[in-house]
Structures are given as C-alpha cells and as structure tokens.
Amino acid sequence: xxxxxxxxxxxxxxxxxxxxxxxxxxxxxxxxxxxxxxxxxxxxxxxxxxxxxxxxxxxxxxxxxxxxxxxxxxxxxxxxxxxxxxxxxxxxxxxxxxxxxxxxxxxxxxxxxxxxxxxxxxxxxxxxxxxxxxxxxxxxxxxxxxxxxxxxxxxxxxxxxxxxxxxxxxxxxxxxxxxxxxxxxxxxxxxxxxxxxxxxxxxxxxxxxxxxxxxxxxxxxxxxxxxxxxxxxxxxxxxxxxxxxxxxxxxxxxxx
Numbered sequence: 001x002x003x004x005x006x007x008x009x010x011x012x013x014x015x016x017x018x019x020x021x022x023x024x025x026x027x028x029x030x031x032x033x034x035x036x037x038x039x040x041x042x043x044x045x046x047x048x049x050x051x052x053x054x055x056x057x058x059x060x061x062x063x064x065x066x067x068x069x070x071x072x073x074x075x076x077x078x079x080x081x082x083x084x085x086x087x088x089x090x091x092x093x094x095x096x097x098x099x100x101x102x103x104x105x106x107x108x109x110x111x112x113x114x115x116x117x118x119x120x121x122x123x124x125x126x127x128x129x130x131x132x133x134x135x136x137x138x139x140x141x142x143x144x145x146x147x148x149x150x151x152x153x154x155x156x157x158x159x160x161x162x163x164x165x166x167x168x169x170x171x172x173x174x175x176x177x178x179x180x181x182x183x184x185x186x187x188x189x190x191x192x193x194x195x196x197x198x199x200x201x202x203x204x205x206x207x208x209x210x211x212x213x214x215x216x217x218x219x220x221x222x223x224x225x226x227x228x229x230x231x232x233x234x235x236x237x238x239x240x241x242x243x244x245x246x247x248x249x250x251x252x253x254x255x256x
C-alpha cells in the first residue's frame with residue numbers, strides 16, 4: 001500500500017485497479033496450474049511406490065545372494081572333504097594293488113625257482129643216465145637285471161638323458177623290503193605327468209617299474225625330489241632307467 005500515491009480522500013483509483021487486475025491474472029494462472037500439480041502429485045506417488053517395490057526386491061535379492069554364497073561355501077567345503085577322501089582312497093588302492101602285485105610276483109618267483117630245481121634234477125638224472133643235458137630255464141622271468149651294463153665309472157661318456165616321454169621302464173635296487181618298493185612306486189605315481197604305473201618284476205631285491213608319461217618331463221629330477229630312497233644312475237636311455245639304491249640312507253629314508 002505504500003507504493004500507491006495518495007490523493008484527496010484516499011488512493012489513486014487507476015493504481016488500485018491495476019493491482020487488482022494483476023492479482024486476478026495471477027490467481028487465474030495459478031488456478032490453471034492446479035490440474036498439473038495434481039498430476040505431478042499422482043506421478044510422485046507412483047514413483048514412490050515403485051521405489052519401495054525396488055527396495056523390497058533389492059532386499060530379497062541380497063538375501064538370496066547371501067543364501068547362495070553360504071550354499072557355495074558349504075559345497076566347496078564338501079568338495080574339499082571329498083577330494084581329500086578320494087586321495088586317501090587312491091593311496092590305499094595303490095598300496096593294495098602293489099601288495100597284490102608283489103604277492104603275485106613272489107608266487108611267480110617261487111614257481112620259477114621250483115621249475116628250475118625240477119629242471120636241474122631232470123638234467124642231473126639225464127646226465128647220470130648218459131642222456132644229453134636238458135636245457136636250463138632262464139632265471140626269474142627272463143628279463144635282464146641290468147647288472148652287465150656299464151655304470152658311470154665304467155663309461156666316461158655317460159650322460160643321463162634329461163627328458164623322458166611315453167613308456168619308460170625304471171629298474172631300481174637293491175631294495176631292503178616291499179615297503180621301500182611301495183614308497184618308490186607311490187613317489188613315481190605322484191608325478192603330474194604319470195598316467196599309468198605298474199610293477200612288472202621283482203627279483204633278487206631289484207624291481208622293474210613301468211611308467212607311462214603323458215608329456216615330456218625331467219624324470220630323474222622328479223624322482224630325486226619325491227623318492228624316499230637315495231639312488232645313483234647306472235644306465236639311462238630314451239625308454240629305460242637303471243638306478244642303484246645308495247647304501248647309506250637318511251633317517252627319513254630309513255623310516256620309509
């Protein structure tokens with residue numbers, strides 16, 4: 001009201017009318033915006049409801065993710081337990097298989113010995129009767145022991161082969177008992193490249209083990225790292241190793 005000019009008996013009428021017209025125009029403008037305000041309020045309510053639903057879904061998803069993680073952790077723990085059990089079963093199976101093979105080899109050696117004794121008696125009787133001497137049977141299973149091969153001291157040019165692949169036969173001895181053979185076989189079986197392993201022969205305290213390698217490796221180095229027995233290399237070729245067990249064993253090797 002202070003901006004109006006005062007005249008006789010009040011304010012100037014034109015100024016008051018102008019203010020009233022401006023007021024009416026502003027009121028009309030605001031009234032025209034009322035529907036839009038109501039629409040905005042409805043959209044705001046819709047968005048609020050959507051946000052609440054999304055928060056509820058996020059909370060449910062977080063709960064499901066937590067449950068999935070817990071099941072995953074339990075599954076991993078179960079798999080670890082199963083893996084350990086499988087390794088134990090495999091170790092027991094290897095030991096059992098080795099004992100079975102050793103028993104079969106001992107029986108075969110005993111049968112061969114008896115056959116040789118029988119052949120010797122037959123030859124002696126034939127010689128006593130003036131008949132030609134019977135041919136002797138080969139010792140053991142007829143496989144060479146490798147004793148006639150030159151050792152490192154006898155062959156100055158001896159250099160062990162570095163890489164081995166495929167089927168390799170390893171002869172090792174002398175072995176004190178079957179436990180040493182089982183320990184050496186288990187050590188060879190732990191080599192990553194080993195796909196198959198079997199004991200082919202055990203005679204005169206020497207054993208021949210057949211090892212199939214899936215890819216080229218430094219077999220001598222792997223055996224030195226894992227074997228409970230100390231050994232030296234007598235002979236090596238692409239598919240055969242002849243190892244001599246050292247006489248002096250450390251405490252761990254003797255315990256093995």
